[in-house]
Amino acid sequence: MIRRRLSRTDVVQAAITFIDDNGVQALTMRRLGAALGVEAMALYRHVPGREELISAAVGELIDDLFNDDLMQEKPSSWEGYFQFVANAMRKLALTHPKMFPLMITQPPDAPWLRPPLRSIRWVDYFLTSLKEYGFSDDRAVNAYKAFTSFLLGDLLLQVSALGVSPVPIAENSSDEQDNENLGDYPTVQRLQSKLAENHSAREFDDGLDDLIERLRTAMDS
Amino acid sequence: MIRRRLSRTDVVQAAITFIDDNGVQALTMRRLGAALGVEAMALYRHVPGREELISAAVGELIDDLFNDDLMQEKPSSWEGYFQFVANAMRKLALTHPKMFPLMITQPPDAPWLRPPLRSIRWVDYFLTSLKEYGFSDDRAVNAYKAFTSFLLGDLLLQVSALGVSPVPIAENSSDEQDNENLGDYPTVQRLQSKLAENHSAREFDDGLDDLIERLRTAMDS
DNA sequence: ACCTGAACACCGTTCAAGT
DNA sequence: ACCTGAACACCGTTCAAGT
Numbered sequence: 001m002i003r004r005r006l007s008r009t010d011v012v013q014a015a016i017t018f019i020d021d022n023g024v025q026a027l028t029m030r031r032l033g034a035a036l037g038v039e040a041m042a043l044y045r046h047v048p049g050r051e052e053l054i055s056a057a058v059g060e061l062i063d064d065l066f067n068d069d070l071m072q073e074k075p076s077s078w079e080g081y082f083q084f085v086a087n088a089m090r091k092l093a094l095t096h097p098k099m100f101p102l103m104i105t106q107p108p109d110a111p112w113l114r115p116p117l118r119s120i121r122w123v124d125y126f127l128t129s130l131k132e133y134g135f136s137d138d139r140a141v142n143a144y145k146a147f148t149s150f151l152l153g154d155l156l157l158q159v160s161a162l163g164v165s166p167v168p169i170a171e172n173s174s175d176e177q178d179n180e181n182l183g184d185y186p187t188v189q190r191l192q193s194k195l196a197e198n199h200s201a202r203e204f205d206d207g208l209d210d211l212i213e214r215l216r217t218a219m220d221s
Numbered sequence: 222m223i224r225r226r227l228s229r230t231d232v233v234q235a236a237i238t239f240i241d242d243n244g245v246q247a248l249t250m251r252r253l254g255a256a257l258g259v260e261a262m263a264l265y266r267h268v269p270g271r272e273e274l275i276s277a278a279v280g281e282l283i284d285d286l287f288n289d290d291l292m293q294e295k296p297s298s299w300e301g302y303f304q305f306v307a308n309a310m311r312k313l314a315l316t317h318p319k320m321f322p323l324m325i326t327q328p329p330d331a332p333w334l335r336p337p338l339r340s341i342r343w344v345d346y347f348l349t350s351l352k353e354y355g356f357s358d359d360r361a362v363n364a365y366k367a368f369t370s371f372l373l374g375d376l377l378l379q380v381s382a383l384g385v386s387p388v389p390i391a392e393n394s395s396d397e398q399d400n401e402n403l404g405d406y407p408t409v410q411r412l413q414s415k416l417a418e419n420h421s422a423r424e425f426d427d428g429l430d431d432l433i434e435r436l437r438t439a440m441d442s
Numbered sequence: 443a444c445c446t447g448a449a450c451a452c453c454g455t456t457c458a459a460g461t
Numbered sequence: 462a463c464c465t466g467a468a469c470a471c472c473g474t475t476c477a478a479g480t
Contacts, residue, residue, distance in 0.1 A: 005443090005444070005445095006444085006445090028471085028472070028473085029472080029473060029474085030471085030472075030473090038445075038446095039445070039446055039447080040472095040473085040474090041445075041446070041447085041474080041475090041476095042444075042445050042446075044473095044474075044475090045443085045444060045445075049473075049474075050472095050473065050474095101322075101326045104377060104381065105322045105326065105381070107381060107384030107385050108381060108382075108384075108385055109385075110385065111382060111385050111416075111417050111419075112409070112413065112416030112417050114378055114381075114382075115377075115378070115381055120406055120409060121405070121406065123406075123409060124405075124406035124407070124408050124409040127408040127409060127412060128407075128408040131408065137411075137412055137415060138415070140412070141412055141415045141416055144416075145424065146428075148374075148378065149371075149374035149375050149378050149428070150370075150374060151374070152373065152374040152377055152378060153369075153370035153371060153372070153373040153374025153375070153377075154370050154374070156325060156336075156373055156374075156377070157335055157336070157369065157370050157373060160325065160326070160328060160329060160335075160336055161329075161332060161335075163328030163329075164328050164329055164330075164331065164332050184342070184345075185341055185342065185344075185345035186345070186349075187345050187348040187349040187352065188333070188341060188344060188345040188348060190358075191348060191358055191361070191362055192333065194358060194359070194362045195332075195333030195362055195365075196332050196333050198332075203366065207367075207370070210435060214431060214435075226462090226463070226464095227463085227464090249452085249453070249454085250453080250454060250455085251452085251453075251454090259464075259465095260464070260465055260466080261453095261454085261455090262455080262456090262457095262464075262465070262466085263463075263464050263465075265454095265455075265456090266462085266463060266464075270454075270455075271453095271454065271455095443480100444479105444480090445478105445479085445480085446477105446478080446479070446480095447476105447477095447478080447479095448475105448476095448477090448478095449474105449475085449476085449477105450473105450474085450475080450476105451472100451473095451474090452471100452472075452473085452474105453470100453471075453472060453473095454469105454470095454471085454472095455468105455469085455470090455471105456467105456468085456469080456470105457466105457467090457468085457469105458465105458466095458467090458468105459464105459465080459466080459467095460463105460464085460465070460466095461462100461463090461464085461465095
């Protein structure tokens with residue numbers, strides 16, 4: 001591959017890919033430089049430092065989602081709109097599971113920008129849309145708050161479940177060892193299969209339906 | 222202060238205090254050693270490494286909460302029990318805002334251990350309690366899942382709101398600058414005060430009431 | 443204008459040595 | 462048994478130098 005001159009976008013995109021592949025902790029100016037075929041110090045021409053690079057990577061993902069995808073389409077009902085946004089956010093979280101914790105952990109730019117919906121421009125658009133769907137000011141703000149906390153809770157849980165090593169590496173990997181550990185916890189043991197069942201997609205949709213239902217009755221009242 | 226010999230507990234507790242005060246990123250083996258009046262290398266006698274120390278700090282907080290507080294008292298109704306647990310968890314999150322993201326970000330030890338309720342022993346106790354309150358197996362598991370995702374979403378939002386610099390430091394701190402930024406976002410601007418209102422305590426309680434109500438109707442059906 | 447090389451201060455961690 | 466000192470490989474970042 002012939003190396004063009006580096007741009008800020010190149011660096012930020014490379015950081016996203018690197019974090020997706022190796023995790024944040026592995027992201028090093030020297031290693032990212034090497035991945036780009038350049039000395040670490042060249043990165044400082046385009047980005048002020050490591051911390052800011054990570055912020056920029058988060059911002060890039062957010063901006064791509066909200067500018068390129070979410071502002072193009074607008075369903076005819078607010079229920080459909082919520083589902084549209086939720087599914088897009090879910091897809092982003094599952095496509096970049098190593099980035100998602102960063103998206104929600106970095107302090108937001110303003111007190112009323114609630115993760116993971118961290119784009120002022122987009123939040124404005126969202127609230128404006130809710131008004132068009134007939135929400136009052138109070139209902140719109142409440143819906144925004146309820147929606148963010150639903151997304152946060154459900155998506156982080158899904159993402160963190162991905163981080164669990166599927167087969168916990170034990171030096172003594174006989175079944176007996178595992179069962180012995182669980183033996184002290186009879187209810188967990190009995191419900192183990194139910195607890196381990198991963199219906200995250202359905203649970204996400206159900207939770208969203210519940211939320212929508214709650215907001216609907218709140219609107220009618 | 223006369224220095225006794227160091228114990229593992231001393232090291233872990235010091236790590237918690239250090240993170241509370243300075244954040245994880247500032248936690249350094251050398252600095253933590255200095256805080257304990259000891260060389261960095263002495264810590265390795267008690268803890269395998271930095272990563273494991275942070276895990277141990279998280280585990281310590283969880284264990285303290287669940288063993289010392291949450292297993293002592295058991296309200297007579299399941300609704301009261303949910304409130305009791307939620308309030309204890311909320312208090313922990315707000316007492317250790319810099320630790321909370323670590324509690325929910327570290328991969329859980331088992332697929333059915335959902336953050337922030339990361340104690341097997343305690344989850345077993347929780348599920349057993351729900352059974353005693355009359356929950357079926359399915360309802361108990363559903364309640365556990367809904368409860369964790371509610372706690373996660375709401376508490377992380379509260380904690381991340383704490384991280385926002387209350388007065389964003391701008392070189393040009395005139396009001397005009399701030400308003401110019403917001404000028405492009407009329408709905409956010411108009412709803413700014415409503416959005417910024419911090420009713421987190423009430424919202425938390427309301428959200429919990431909603432959750433309880435949802436679980437109750439699910440039980441009756 | 444953009445990248446490199448050398449350098450600085452600071453990491454986590456190992457290991458032999460002290461007491 | 463517990464802590465120290467020196468050392469190693471690796472960081473982020475600065476700065477003068479190259480092209």
